Amino acid sequence: MMKFFRFLMISAIIVSMMNSCKKEDENPWNIEIKNPVSKVEVTDISKEFYDLNVPLEEFKQKYPWFQGTVPDEDFAKRRADAAEAKIYREAIAKIDAAKLNKELTDLFSHIKFYYPQFKEPKVFLYSSALQGIMEPVFYQPEQQMLFIDVSGFMGENNPTYSGLENYFQKSMNPTNILPKTSQTLAEFFVVKNYDHQKFIDQLVYEGKLMILQDAFLPDFPDYLKINYTQKQYEWAKANEVNIWNYFVENNLVFSDDTRLIDRFIKPGPFSKFYTEIDNESSPQIGIFEGWQICRKFFQENPKTKLQDFLKMNATEIFNQSNYKPKN
Known part of the structure; x- marks a missing residue:
């Protein structure tokens, strides 16, 4: 045979x-990009979220859409959760902010070349503390917001991912942030x-x-x-x-x-x-x-x-x- x-x-x-x-x-x-978009500024929401020196009310006013339907009491407990904060600190340490800014600027410029009506979204990094790592990038075109869950890119074989199937971990490295972001945006056009x-x-x-x-x-x-x-x-x-x-x-x-x-x-x-x-x-x-x-x-x-x-x-x-x- x-x-x-x-x-x-x-x-x-x-x-x-x-x-x-x-x-x-x-x-x-x-192709030659003659009119690149302005430099993308990336906002790290979780940096302020886990900073207890930032008053809850101040945080809520700055990011009124972040809390959702979570009661203030539960929201405050999450902010003070040491385990969650540790995951965030480890995850964000793996992100090269300057490199990511440059890559996102280039990505948005290419999208705008093919789709001039495209308005580059505001980009927010956050940590879901592993709760949203299966879909770590999501796009809200109406609000022109793009969210990237840094806890979804801590690197394959990371002890934090213990119990998660290895085949998912293969694309959970920092190098996967840009292609997954591009894929999420591509789905909007197809x-x-x-x-x-x-x-x-x-x-x-x-x-x-x-x-x-x-x-x-x-x-x-x-x-x-x-x-x-x-x-x-x-x-x-x-x-x-x-x-x-x-x-x-x-x-x-x-x-x-x-x-x-x-x-x-x-x-x-x-x-x-x-x-x-x-x-x-x-x-x-x-x-x-x-x-x-x-x-x-x-x-x-x-x-x-x-x-x-x-x-x-x-x-x-x-x-x-x-x-x-x-x-």
């Missing part, structure tokens, strides 16, 4: 070397059509989000854009042909089987091909494949405007991509 996958480390290394040797002008998303249940629709939807990652973060490593480790990304690249052949040979591309989302899109330790290779495979491989389909579309249709591309339906993008990966 022919083996389905091989972990081609040599091929992966060659692919990685070839990618690193590409000239910058070969990246279609490298409309998801819930009427379509075919696998190709989900693949291309995820691919559109990844294309926005390319556009918004043109100089960022691909593996970080997709929340992979470098080894996971190299596995996906080395096995791209085998992955696609598996989808085609098993009639999955246009399938309406909703279980495919759990197998190939949702977070997990690996993808579920139901073969002996599963434990070695990269997770969420459907997102990777959707990305490659959309990248191939732009290779075939380089003059297509980003906004027009995002309005196209999945089948149209797939057909025009001529996506047929080969060894």
Whole structure:
């Protein structure tokens, strides 16, 4: 019986070397930003929250939306919680504020290049004390606010994350802040059509989000854009042909089987091909494949405007991509 996958480390290394040797002008998303946004100022809410020298009333007046429906008594107890304050101090110590300011300014400038109507949000750092680490970035476009939970980026294998599945921790490093922020903002620009249940629709939807990652973060490593480790990304690249052949040979591309989302899109330790290779495979491989389909579309249709591309339906993008990966 022919083996389905091989972990081609040599091929992966060659692919990685070839990618690193590409000239910058070969990246279609490298554009000149003539009118960058003003320098982004990041406000650390928790710095004042855990500073008991700041009166509660003063804090509430400054951030009236932060307390929500929590009673004053409970709010005061949280401020004085030594364990919570310790988590915050450890988390914020891992953040390079100057670097983050620069990266966010560059990110917002790229978004504004493609979407001139985009208004850069005010950025707030805070610590949820591990309560919100599964979704550590959230965006409120109406209020023009962006929130980043620093307790979600304390580094994989951090003792604070004890009990949390390792595959979640892989993307909980400080280097993951910018791509996760970009992804959160990208979701605002891509409309998801819930009427379509075919696998190709989900693949291309995820691919559109990844294309926005390319556009918004043109100089960022691909593996970080997709929340992979470098080894996971190299596995996906080395096995791209085998992955696609598996989808085609098993009639999955246009399938309406909703279980495919759990197998190939949702977070997990690996993808579920139901073969002996599963434990070695990269997770969420459907997102990777959707990305490659959309990248191939732009290779075939380089003059297509980003906004027009995002309005196209999945089948149209797939057909025009001529996506047929080969060894």
